[in-house]
Structures are given as structure tokens and as C-alpha cells.
Amino acid sequence: MTIELVTDKELWDKFVDQSPYGTLFHKWDLLKIIEKHSGYEMRPYGLFKNDTLYAVAPLFFKNIKGVKMVYSPPQGTLAYIPYMGLAMRHDYKTLKQRKREQYLDNAWADLSGELKRIGANIVSITMVPDMYDVRPFMWDGYEIKLLYTYFLDLTQTEEEIWNSFDNDCRQKVRASAKHNLTIKQSMDVDTFFNIMVGRLKGYGNNFFTRQSPEYLRDLLTAFPENIKLYFMYKDQDIVGAAINCCYKDQYTGWFGDATINREIASNEYMNWEFIKMAKAQGYKRLENWGADMKRVNQFKSKFNPTLVPYFHVRKKDRLGAISEWGYDNILASPYLGFVRKTIF
Template sequence: MTAIRVEDRDTWDTFIDESPSGFLFHKWDYLHLTANHTKSTLLPYAVYNGDEPLCVFPLFWKRMHGINAVFSPPPLTVIPHLGCVMNGKFGSLKRSKKESLLGLIAEEIRGELLDLSPNYLSIAFVPGFHDIRHYLWDRCDARVRYTYTIDLERPIEEIWNNLHYKLRSKLKKESKSGLRLERSGDISTLHMLISERYRDPSLDIPPIKRDYLEDLVRAYPEIGVYTLYDAEDEVAAVVAAQEYKRFLLWMGTPRIEGVHAGNEYLQWLLIERARAEGYRTFENMGANNPDLAFFKSKFNPDLTMYFEVEKKDGLGAFSEWAYRSFVKRLMMATGRV
């Protein structure tokens, strides 16, 4: 068993494309853009058993004010889960083989981390990666996190009938109001509305940086900005989505004041669109936010679990707070949002 740093973009992206658990967040250019905009060092590890890659494991290293931090993903990137991606054969293995391989992978990554000597370590694994025991045995703290998913392999009539009855009533009304949906790569309106919301001093983190979001959309046509317009060409709602293996409703704006239930109707149109285009899963981020959870629950999604692990020493105890606070002050002071 050997952990190496991957140097080849095609080798990495081919593995991500072929793994059922790979997200767009894991792709080579996405990772490098993230490293650049967070001023961190990307460590793209792969763990091999002989010539066969068992998993890839992107880590980000950053040193700030004498503190070494290792993240997967870094804060302030709107990446919900990252961590390791297992190869396509892993799911079919017997339990004893899975546990043996996971132990060896954890050991290899632990060896790499020893060289980095992080004061703070944070990893958010993808949904479906539930066996985090090796990290618990290594005295990491664990946190359960959630995301919403909708099974799109069901008939659309079944999905519709499972919506909250008040939501169905709103959607029927909006279907007759002349709203239209457009997809583009223009992030201007989306970012402006998000930035206005996050200027509220009660929020402890800034939004995604505009130049980072622009670079991501430029690099990946799988990222689309969906805007809902009313009959007078006024914006009723806008979101960003990622369309890679699953349809991921990635970022949305606060409700735009007006007569329309824009956010509700836009989300329903995207569910219909995703199903028509053959996606099996619609993921709707926001289940960890109490201000969003009840609204999103009206679509009757499944509550899907994933795990974050964290480990810190005395110096690292305040490092994430310091990182977030420092970056927020800098971004707000310079207008870099």
C-alpha cells in the first residue's frame, strides 16, 4: 500500500469520473482553483495497492500565524463534502475486505499527516462514506451533517404528489403566471444578491468570492446559473446548480420580495428538468441550516447523512475561528466578495 501525490490531471479526473462517489468538487481544475483562491497548498493524494488506485484523497494545507491547518475542503468555499473518493469496485467488496482496505488507507494518510504536523485537521466526507471508525480511533471528533436528496427514478407524478399540499397549491398558481426559466454562465445577479444577504453582521462567514465563482463557472460548463423571470422581465429567483452525476442545487439567494413564490417554483422546475435529463438524484443543500430546513422539507426529500471529522491540539483550538474571522474582516474591508 502506497500513498503518492498525483501529478497528472487526466489520471486524476478519469478516476473521479469512474467512481460513483466523485463530485465536481473533486475534479482537478476545481481543486486547483480552490487552492489558488484560498491561498492554500493542494495535496492530491492517491493510495495504491500495487498498480491499482484504491482511492484519491485531496487535502489542503495552510499555515497562518504559526498554525498548520489541513482541510478537505477548506472553509469559505461552499464545498459541502470532499474527503476521499473510493474506486468503483469498492462497493461490491465483502465487509472484511472493505475494513482491511479502509484501515490501510487511513494508515497511509495518517503517515502523510505526520509529516505536515497539523495543529488543526478537518475533513468532510461524501454522503455514503460512513465508516469513519479509523479516524475516531485516532482520537478525531466527529460531527453528523445532513443534506437533502430526491430520488428522481420515481415517476414525476409520485414526486409531485409527495410535495406539501400548500406547496403544490403555490406551484399550480405560478405555472399560470408567465414565469420563464433561463440558464446562463452569468453570475452577476446571483452574486450581488448573495453578497447583500451576507453583509448582515450576524452572519459569521462571508459569501463565496466573486472571482473564485467566476473562475469555476468558466472552467466547468456543468455549473449553471438558473434565473427565473416574471412577465415583466424582473428577476423572481436565481440559483446556481452543478450537473455532474447528480443534479446538485448548490447556491441560492434569499427570497426576492414580490408577488411570486419564485424560489419554490424555480426549485420545482429544476426537479422536473433534472429528471427529464436522466439524473437519478437531485441534491438540495441546506439541511444543516435551521432557517432553510423547513422550506426545503416541503419538497419531501430524503434526509441523507454524511460525516465531518476534526482533530486539533492546543494551538489548533482557535484556528478555524481565527481563519474565518480574519478572512471575513479582510474580504469585507476590501470589498472582495
């Protein structure tokens, strides 16, 4: 295989659409928005065999005072993207095991060679949940970290899904339904940011204190069919907020689960409404991201999802290790514990 930077947006997006590992977070315009708001340079690498594109790897590069950092995706406090990394071609899963391993080994060998050529001091890549084979990274000296997310099977009947919830969850949904609650789509990013900043007050430096509302506004504008902001109202008052995204057969709870009125179980009610919405729209599975955060996993597990692993790989030289130490100490906070786990 050979490696080169892809400049053809149409080729890139078509590949991502067809790849079993391609996500919304791999799409060209979303990557460009991350580049615009993160301060990192987007480097969309393609792995080719002859003239055929076999894998893509969107990487983000930054040189800070001689420390060369490569991320996929960038830090959570800048992009809030759960995973990215390598995406293999459309027929990869249908290949025999030996052929799959050959393609993956060759793709990583070329990408690893490029990382060495540019002299990366820190490399941090979080793979998509379905990308389980991280042995080439392990053999190349990378540290492997196990992460988790939650998935709910939407091919079940609505009754089966409902009956699988904890009793406490069902009771809270029923109690909330007695209020005059409505969920409306919105573009009011500023109000959403203000809600989240207030909700996370006391958790130290986080995405909503570091990033601009313009980042989310650009995402909502660029992907109106895929990324949507919702507010839940009790009469005229906002009592819940969330941003969800959808792509291919997956619906993802991305931002939110903000408790505003503690007299109403807004999170349980909104999640149930989103589950019904996603199922009605034909999605096959729903991801409730955030299983690694101890403070929220007990809430998310109420809906009886399946715990699914995914992997983060990282490597750093001595200069990178010094930089990592500085970052951890400057931005140390309980809230960022799970973020640091996925970016360094």
C-alpha cells in the same frame, strides 16, 4: 499501501469518474480553482497498492503564523463546497466487508501518517454522503460530527413526486405559475453576487462577503456542462436566482434559493422546475443541500426529500484549538454557525 502526491491529471480524473464516491468536487480542475481562490495549497494525495491507485484524498494545506491547517474541503466561506474527503476505487463497494475494511484502514493509516509527518495542527475533512464508515478516524482520535443533506428520488414518476409535496408547496407553485415566469441560463455572476449579498445582509461574514465573483466565474467557465447559473424572470425583472451542478447520476441545488420578490413563491417554483429538468435529463437523484441550516430546512423539507446523513471528522492539537477559538470569535455570527460545524 503507499501514499504520494498525484501529478497526473488524467489519472486523477479517470479515477474520480469511476469511483462510487467521486464527485464533481473531486475533479482536478475544480480543485485547482479552489486553490487559486482560497489561498490554500492543493495536495492531491493518492493511495497506491503496488502500482494500482486505490484511493484519492484531495487536501488543502495552509500555514498561518505556524498553525498548519489541512482541510478537505476548505472553509465554507471560501469555497462553499459541501463535502470532499476520501474517494475509494471503483470496485470498493463490491468487495466483501472484511476486504473493504482492510483497504479503508490501510488507506487511512497512510494518510494519517502523512498528516502527522507534516505536523498538521488542525485537520478537517467532510466525507461524501455515501461514505459512512468513519471508524478508522474515530479510532485515531478524531471527533466525529453528524451532518445532513436532502435527496429526492427522481426515478419516481413526475406525478408521484408532485403528489408527495406539501399542500402549501403545491399551492405556491400553482400560484406562481399564473405569473409570466421564465427561467434562463446566464453567465452574469456579478448580478448573482449582488443579489446574494443583499439577500444575506445581516447574517454577518459569509461566502459572498469573503469571496470574489471570479471564483464562480472560473467554475462556470471550466465546467459549462456541469455547473450552471439560472435567473428567473417575471417579465423583465429578476425574481429568482440559483446555481446548480450535475455529475454522474446526481443533480444538486448548490447556490441560491434567493427570495427577491415576496409576492411570488420563486423558490418553490424554481425548485419544481429544476426537479422536472433534472428528471427529463435522466438524473436519478436530486440533492437539495442545506439540511443543517435551521432557517431553511423547513422550506427544503416541503418537497418531501429523504434526509441523508454524512460525516465530518476533525482533530486539533493545543495550538490548533487556540487558533479555532480565535476564528470562532472573530467570525462569530448566526449565519456561520452551520459552517463552523463543518470546518472545525
